[in-house]
Amino acid sequence: MSNGDIFAGEVIGTAILILFGAGVCAAVTLHHSKAKASGWIVISFGWGMAVLAGAYTAAPLSGGHLNPAVTVGIAVDTGEWGKVWVYVLGQMAGAMLGAVLAYLAYYAQFAANKDKETALPTLGVFSTIPEVRHPVANLLTEIIATVGLVLPVLAFGMTKGLGESGTQVLIVALLVVGIGLSLGGPTGYAINPARDLGPRIVHAVLPIPNKGTSDWGYAWVPVAGPLIGGALSGLVCNAAF
Amino acid sequence: MSNGDIFAGEVIGTAILILFGAGVCAAVTLHHSKAKASGWIVISFGWGMAVLAGAYTAAPLSGGHLNPAVTVGIAVDTGEWGKVWVYVLGQMAGAMLGAVLAYLAYYAQFAANKDKETALPTLGVFSTIPEVRHPVANLLTEIIATVGLVLPVLAFGMTKGLGESGTQVLIVALLVVGIGLSLGGPTGYAINPARDLGPRIVHAVLPIPNKGTSDWGYAWVPVAGPLIGGALSGLVCNAAF
Amino acid sequence: MSNGDIFAGEVIGTAILILFGAGVCAAVTLHHSKAKASGWIVISFGWGMAVLAGAYTAAPLSGGHLNPAVTVGIAVDTGEWGKVWVYVLGQMAGAMLGAVLAYLAYYAQFAANKDKETALPTLGVFSTIPEVRHPVANLLTEIIATVGLVLPVLAFGMTKGLGESGTQVLIVALLVVGIGLSLGGPTGYAINPARDLGPRIVHAVLPIPNKGTSDWGYAWVPVAGPLIGGALSGLVCNAAF
Amino acid sequence: MSNGDIFAGEVIGTAILILFGAGVCAAVTLHHSKAKASGWIVISFGWGMAVLAGAYTAAPLSGGHLNPAVTVGIAVDTGEWGKVWVYVLGQMAGAMLGAVLAYLAYYAQFAANKDKETALPTLGVFSTIPEVRHPVANLLTEIIATVGLVLPVLAFGMTKGLGESGTQVLIVALLVVGIGLSLGGPTGYAINPARDLGPRIVHAVLPIPNKGTSDWGYAWVPVAGPLIGGALSGLVCNAAF
Numbered sequence: 001m002s003n004g005d006i007f008a009g010e011v012i013g014t015a016i017l018i019l020f021g022a023g024v025c026a027a028v029t030l031h032h033s034k035a036k037a038s039g040w041i042v043i044s045f046g047w048g049m050a051v052l053a054g055a056y057t058a059a060p061l062s063g064g065h066l067n068p069a070v071t072v073g074i075a076v077d078t079g080e081w082g083k084v085w086v087y088v089l090g091q092m093a094g095a096m097l098g099a100v101l102a103y104l105a106y107y108a109q110f111a112a113n114k115d116k117e118t119a120l121p122t123l124g125v126f127s128t129i130p131e132v133r134h135p136v137a138n139l140l141t142e143i144i145a146t147v148g149l150v151l152p153v154l155a156f157g158m159t160k161g162l163g164e165s166g167t168q169v170l171i172v173a174l175l176v177v178g179i180g181l182s183l184g185g186p187t188g189y190a191i192n193p194a195r196d197l198g199p200r201i202v203h204a205v206l207p208i209p210n211k212g213t214s215d216w217g218y219a220w221v222p223v224a225g226p227l228i229g230g231a232l233s234g235l236v237c238n239a240a241f
Numbered sequence: 242m243s244n245g246d247i248f249a250g251e252v253i254g255t256a257i258l259i260l261f262g263a264g265v266c267a268a269v270t271l272h273h274s275k276a277k278a279s280g281w282i283v284i285s286f287g288w289g290m291a292v293l294a295g296a297y298t299a300a301p302l303s304g305g306h307l308n309p310a311v312t313v314g315i316a317v318d319t320g321e322w323g324k325v326w327v328y329v330l331g332q333m334a335g336a337m338l339g340a341v342l343a344y345l346a347y348y349a350q351f352a353a354n355k356d357k358e359t360a361l362p363t364l365g366v367f368s369t370i371p372e373v374r375h376p377v378a379n380l381l382t383e384i385i386a387t388v389g390l391v392l393p394v395l396a397f398g399m400t401k402g403l404g405e406s407g408t409q410v411l412i413v414a415l416l417v418v419g420i421g422l423s424l425g426g427p428t429g430y431a432i433n434p435a436r437d438l439g440p441r442i443v444h445a446v447l448p449i450p451n452k453g454t455s456d457w458g459y460a461w462v463p464v465a466g467p468l469i470g471g472a473l474s475g476l477v478c479n480a481a482f
Numbered sequence: 483m484s485n486g487d488i489f490a491g492e493v494i495g496t497a498i499l500i501l502f503g504a505g506v507c508a509a510v511t512l513h514h515s516k517a518k519a520s521g522w523i524v525i526s527f528g529w530g531m532a533v534l535a536g537a538y539t540a541a542p543l544s545g546g547h548l549n550p551a552v553t554v555g556i557a558v559d560t561g562e563w564g565k566v567w568v569y570v571l572g573q574m575a576g577a578m579l580g581a582v583l584a585y586l587a588y589y590a591q592f593a594a595n596k597d598k599e600t601a602l603p604t605l606g607v608f609s610t611i612p613e614v615r616h617p618v619a620n621l622l623t624e625i626i627a628t629v630g631l632v633l634p635v636l637a638f639g640m641t642k643g644l645g646e647s648g649t650q651v652l653i654v655a656l657l658v659v660g661i662g663l664s665l666g667g668p669t670g671y672a673i674n675p676a677r678d679l680g681p682r683i684v685h686a687v688l689p690i691p692n693k694g695t696s697d698w699g700y701a702w703v704p705v706a707g708p709l710i711g712g713a714l715s716g717l718v719c720n721a722a723f
Numbered sequence: 724m725s726n727g728d729i730f731a732g733e734v735i736g737t738a739i740l741i742l743f744g745a746g747v748c749a750a751v752t753l754h755h756s757k758a759k760a761s762g763w764i765v766i767s768f769g770w771g772m773a774v775l776a777g778a779y780t781a782a783p784l785s786g787g788h789l790n791p792a793v794t795v796g797i798a799v800d801t802g803e804w805g806k807v808w809v810y811v812l813g814q815m816a817g818a819m820l821g822a823v824l825a826y827l828a829y830y831a832q833f834a835a836n837k838d839k840e841t842a843l844p845t846l847g848v849f850s851t852i853p854e855v856r857h858p859v860a861n862l863l864t865e866i867i868a869t870v871g872l873v874l875p876v877l878a879f880g881m882t883k884g885l886g887e888s889g890t891q892v893l894i895v896a897l898l899v900v901g902i903g904l905s906l907g908g909p910t911g912y913a914i915n916p917a918r919d920l921g922p923r924i925v926h927a928v929l930p931i932p933n934k935g936t937s938d939w940g941y942a943w944v945p946v947a948g949p950l951i952g953g954a955l956s957g958l959v960c961n962a963a964f
Contacts, residue, residue, distance in 0.1 A: 008481050012392075019389060023423035027281075032372045033426030038281035040750075040761035041523075041768070042422050045282070049419025053393045056412060060399040060482060105385045105424055108373035131755040132831035144828045148742060151735075152776045158783040161889030165647055166402030170412060171779060171893060178772025181765050182746035183828055185756030240731050241783060249722050253633075260630060264664035268522075273613045274667030279522035282764075283663050286523070290660025294634045297653060301640040301723060346626045346665055349612075349619035406888055407643030411653060490963050494874075501871060505905035509763075514854040515908030520763035524904050527764070531901025535875045538894060542881040542964060587867045587906055590855040648884030652894060 003086045006062040010090025011097065013058025014066045014194060018098025020050030022199055023105060025125045030109040031118065044180030047189075052173035059169060066091060067192040069230030073150040076234025088194070095198025099126055103206055114209045121212030126199035128188035128222050135221060138187050142225025143232065145183040146191045149175065150233035158241060190222030197223055244327045247303040251331025252338065254299025255307045255435060259339025261291030263440055264346060266366045271350040272359065285421030288430075293414035300410060307332060308433040310471030314391040317475025329435070336439025340367055344447055355450045362453030367440035369429035369463050376462060379428050383466025384473065386424040387432045390416065391474035399482060431463030438464055485568045488544040492572025493579065495540025496548045496676060500580025502532030504681055505587060507607045512591040513600065526662030529671075534655035541651060548573060549674040551712030555632040558716025570676070577680025581608055585688055596691045603694030608681035610670035610704050617703060620669050624707025625714065627665040628673045631657065632715035640723060672704030679705055726809045729785040733813025734820065736781025737789045737917060741821025743773030745922055746828060748848045753832040754841065767903030770912075775896035782892060789814060790915040792953030796873040799957025811917070818921025822849055825922075826929055837932045844935030849922035851911035851945050858944060861910050865948025866955065868906040869914045872898065873956035881964060913945030920946055 001009075024046025027035035035042060055064035065071045071087040074080075102125070103110060113119050123129060130138045152175055162168040180189055190196040197219065204214040242250075265287025268276035276283060296305035306312045312328040315321075343366070344351060354360050364370060371379045393416055403409040421430055431437040438460065445455040483491075506528025509517035517524060537546035547553045553569040556562075584607070585592060595601050605611060612620045634657055644650040662671055672678040679701065686696040724732075747769025750758035758765060778787035788794045794810040797803075825848070826833060836842050846852060853861045875898055885891040903912055913919040920942065927937040 012477075012481060016389065016393065019385070020419055020423040023426075027423060027426035030426070034284075034372055034429060035281040035422065035426045040758040041282050041764050042285070043757075044765070044768075045285075046419065046422040049415055049422065052412065053389065053416050053419055056400055057393045057396040060396060101385055105382050106427060107381060108371075108375045108378040108427055111375075111378070112373060130831075131757055132835060134831040134834075137831040137834070140830060141828050144742070144824055148739065148776065152739065152780045155780040155783060159779055159889050159892075161887050163889075164402050165406035165408065165888035165890065166400050166404075167406065167408055167888065167890055167893070169400075170408070170415070171775065173415070174772055174893070174896070175776050178743055178769065178776055181758065181769040181772065182743040182750060185746075185750035185753070185758045186829060186831060188757060236735075240735060253718075253722060257630065257634065260626070261660055261664040264667075268664060268667035271667070275525075275613055275670060276522040276663065276667045282523050283526070286526075287660065287663040290656055290663065293653065294630065294657050294660055297641055298634045298637040301637060342626055346623050347668055348622060349614040349616045349668060352616075352619070353614060405643050406647035406649065407641050407645075408647065408649055410641075411649070411656070414656070494959075494963060498871065498875065501867070502901055502905040505908075509905060509908035512908070516766075516854055516911060517763040517904065517908045523764050524767070527767075528901065528904040531897055531904065534894065535871065535898050535901055538882055538898075539875045539878040542878060583867055587864050588909055589863060590853075590857045590860040590909055593857075593860070594855060646884050647888035647890065648882050648886075649888065649890055651882075652890070652897070655897070 001062060006083060006086045007090040009058040009061025009064065010066065010087055011094040013054040013062065013064050014091045014094025015098035015101060016057055017050045017054035017066050018095045018195065018199060019101040020053055021047050021195065022099055022102035022125055026102060026106040026109060029120065029124055030106060032109050032112050044177050044184065047180050048173045048177030051176045052169060055169045055172065064169065068194055069146050069150055069192055069226040070153060072227055073154060073230035073234040076231050077154055077237045091194035092198050095194040096202050099199035099202035110208050116210065119210035122208050123203055123212055123215055126203040127196045128190045129215065130187045130218065132186065138221050139225045141186045142190055142222055143229040145179055145189050146226040146229025147233050148179055148183055149191050150230045151236055154233060154237040155241065191226050193223040193226050242303060247324060247327045248331040250299040250302025250305065251307065251328055252335040254295040254305050255332045255335025256339035256342060257298055258291045258295035258307050259336045259436060259440060260342040261294055262288050262436065263340055263343035263366055267343060267347040267350060270361065270365055271347060273350050273353050285418050285425065288421050289414045289418030292417045293410060296410045296413060305410065309435055310387050310391055310433055310467035311394060313468055314395060314471035314475040317472050318395055318478045332435035333439050336435040337443050340440035340443035351449050357451065360451035363449050364444055364453055364456055367444040368437050369431045370456065371428045371459065373427065379462050380466045382427045383431055383463055384470040386420055386430050387467040387470025388474050389420050389424055390432050391471045392477055395474060395478040396482065432467050434464040434467050483544060488565060488568045489572040491540040491543025491546065492548065492569055493576040495536040495544065495546050496573045496576025497580035497583065498539055499532045499536035499548050500577045500677065500681060501583040502535055503529050503677065504581055504584035504607055508584060508588040508591060511602065511606055512588060514591050514594050526659050526666065529662050530655045530659030533658045534651060537651045537654065546651065550676055551628050551632055551674055551708035552635060554709055555636060555712035555716040558713050559636055559719045573676035574680050577676040578684050581681035581684035592690050598692065601692035604690050605685055605694055605697055608685040609678045610672045611697065612669045612700065614668065620703050621707045623668045624672055624704055625711040627661055627671050628708040628711025629715050630661050630665055631673050632712045633718055636715060636719040637723065673708050675705040675708050724785060729806060729809045730813040732781040732784025732787065733789065733810055734817040736777040736785065736787050737814045737817025738821035738824065739780055740773045740777035740789050741818045741918065741922060742824045743776055744770050744918065745822055745825035745848055749825060749829040749832060752843065752847055753829060755832050755835050767900050767907065770903050771896045771900030774899045775892060778892045778895065787892065791917055792869050792873055792915055792949035793876060795950055796877060796953035796957040799954050800877055800960045814917035815921050818917040819925050822922035822925035833931050839933065842933035845931050846926055846935055846938055849926040850919045851913045852938065853910045853941065861944050862948045864909045865913055865945055866952040868902055868912050869949040869952025870956050871902055871906055872914050873953045874959055877956060877960040878964065914949050916946040916949050
């Protein structure tokens with residue numbers, strides 16, 4: 001795969017991932033949305049199908065990592081680091097583009113966030129916020145949840161038939177549904193540095209009424225945790241398989 | 242594929258799509274339904290499985306587009322426009338047939354909509370209604386959501402194995418679940434001109450008690466938005482892949 | 483396939499279908515169940531996964547029809563009626579066995595239905611009950627919903643790859659999820675004469691405290707409707723494909 | 724497969740199973756979780772995707788049993804008992820490891836369980852608790868639910884194509900979703916001795932504030948029931964298929 005194809009694939013795929021992912025967060029939390037308060041099953045399936053949409057679209061171009069933790073996990077497992085920067089650049093650019101698209105898709109809902117009395121903070125549409133602010137525990141949650149993503153993803157490549165039948169991305173998407181359901185409770189499961197940092201930058205920049213804080217004090221956790229988790233997964237995979 | 246097969250496939254497939262799709266809207270919104278008020282997860286999976294049912298049934302005859310936005314997206318991508326009119330005619334006829342079948346399946350529920358005090362407007366069973374009426378934002382939402390459908394659908398064709406294993410339509414159905422969850426909040430995700438316009442005509446004609454307005458002032462948005470989104474997807478696919 | 487294998491397959495498969503299907507109805511409706519009042523999404527996925535479990539188990543022995551409407555639809559389509567009686571006998575025996583197993587699995591819940599003040603009628607665990615009692619509309623609903631099942635099932639056989647990859651039953655299971663979500667609202671979607679009549683007989687016989695009526699006046703609708711819908715599907719399939 | 728690979732695969736796979744499974748129980752029941760009170764559909768899909776994650780990860784090493792009831796069912800069916808002890812040892816070690824990981828992922832939530840007035844008993848995160856305490860009925864429920872798991876799992880191996888396309892584990896995962904929805908109501912569906920006993924030991928040992936009883940009086944039911952159900956499934960499969 002050429003650097004151009006990898007970059008294009010990761011931009012398009014991650015943009016779709018975040019359009020759908022930030023979209024479902026907007027759908028469930030913003031006023032004047034038909035999906036308002038429709039619950040955790042909607043959030044979890046929304047992010048899972050976001051991976052399905054983004055990764056299948058990117059697959060023919062870049063293989064569809066869409067996540068620096070996955071890219072780093074593969075690099076640690078295989079020892080090949082040469083293309084990592086292309087993947088991560090594309091992922092960051094795509095995540096920011098996707099956050100803008102989600103903002104535009106929910107433009108009328110964000111615009112209606114005018115009234116101070118009913119206005120909601122909007123960071124949750126873009127980035128993760130822990131339920132209990134406890135950096136060590138939050139970091140640990142993100143590390144464990146990311147191992148729960150990247151270790152299986154690395155192992156899936158070894159299951160005969162998944163690749164040939166084209167269903168590998170489907171399995172990854174359902175895995176992400178599972179991570180949301182099971183491990184998303186404490187921190188909102190970033191499990192992907194680009195998924196959290198890219199939209200946080202967009203949140204800081206966009207002129208959303210009553211948007212509230214972009215919470216930069218927490219921003220390092222959903223970057224460091226997933227990177228550590230991805231690297232750990234590569235080490236375990238390399239040792240055990 | 243002959244024009245007759247294409248027309249028959251699109252009529253049957255789109256009729257099943259709208260029978261299931263309008264069906265789930267009836268199930269969730271009408272009085273005296275076991276699924277009354279069962280929430281957005283039911284709506285989103287209902288429309289996704291509607292695509293699964295309709296597209297697998299149509300696939301052997303017409304390939305199962307069931308959506309002018311998909312047909313236009315493929316035409317823009319490939320440059321082949323000769324059969325577009327056959328597809329779109331079949332889709333419109335099928336959408337109207339499906340809306341009538343959904344009405345018949347929920348006949349007792351519609352008939353019970355007699356009492357002025359408890360009667361509900363019924364357009365939402367047939368066609369989309371925006372939460373915030375803002376034509377530019379609504380159009381933008383429909384364009385973005387349709388790109389979220391058609392661009393991945395065009396890319397799926399390039400994933401080795403999905404076609405051979407027959408699971409391609411399954412992936413599209415799950416993608417539609419995802420669009421509903423993530424991008425359906427603002428406008429109810431038409432993402433398909435036939436899906437909105439065909440049932441709207443049926444709503445205008447059917448003798449439903451207390452049926453309320455057919456809201457023709459909004460009808461152009463869920464036609465124009467998806468067509469623009471489909472064409473844009475064809476352009477992006479042609480350029481990037 | 484020998485008559486013995488067909489009979490054994492349909493008994494085992496339909497027993498699993500009804501164990502899971504009546505099970506999910508018990509789970510959602512009976513007191514002292516962890517899934518009490520968990521909603522229509524649980525009912526619909528429960529019945530869909532019931533088909534997945536039963537049909538994959540029966541597939542190697544009988545092909546896994548588990549439903550006289552499917553058996554009749556195939557017979558009308560192909561003109562081969564010789565084995566129909568073996569299938570239907572197995573389906574009826576399996577449905578009754580499955581209902582007994584579901585009763586045993588929820589024995590403590592049924593036994594706790596003692597107190598007249600909190601006791602609930604129990605027929606809904608076993609058989610379907612319409613929301614609005616209107617025989618013509620109810621029959622129409624069952625016919626349309628069964629066409630929504632059997633016509634796609636017949637068409638799935640023509641999608642290249644679904645059989646080879648073994649995913650055909652998965653698609654049928656998801657189709658059944660969709661029928662529940664979309665077309666189950668008015669009558670509770672029997673769409674299968676054995677699914678309704680077998681458990682109704684068991685309900686009439688079992689010594690359940692405060693079990694209420696077995697509602698024999700309605701019993702013909704969920705038998706006749708699915709048989710008509712299955713036959714219609716065979717005719718449409720034969721003509722169109 | 725070497726004993727080392729089997730042990731490693733079952734440890735890693737069962738650890739992932741219990742991390743996700745205990746995780747979703749923590750997510751739904753503990754205070755300060757985003758998924759608090761999100762219902763039975765979340766529990767059932769959470770455990771199903773837990774199987775998907777664990778079994779696909781273990782598959783290349785050990786085949787991914789993750790459950791002594793499955794291992795015993797296969798041994799009864801095939802008559803090969805030589806490796807059973809390796810599987811069961813790995814499953815028990817993995818289940819305990821997974822329970823510790825789930826505890827760490829929800830560390831801040833468990834730590835917040837300090838206040839006597841709002842503190843909740845925590846055993847339900849780790850092990851099953853029956854709704855109605857009735858050992859015979861509870862045992863029967865676990866036997867029937869385990870047959871509902873192991874008999875289909877044994878039969879899936881006979882469906883042509885599922886193995887080749889790599890989708891067999893996906894079908895098993897969806898089967899587990901179905902068992903949760905349909906047969907989990909009375910006892911919380913252990914259907915796996917390691918899934919219940921391993922985390923119960925961990926619950927007894929971990930220093931969780933206000934953790935409540937580990938309920939050892941009930942512990943034999945979710946061990947004996949699944950083992951009986953697994954053996955019965957092996958007998959039926961051997962006889963019928």
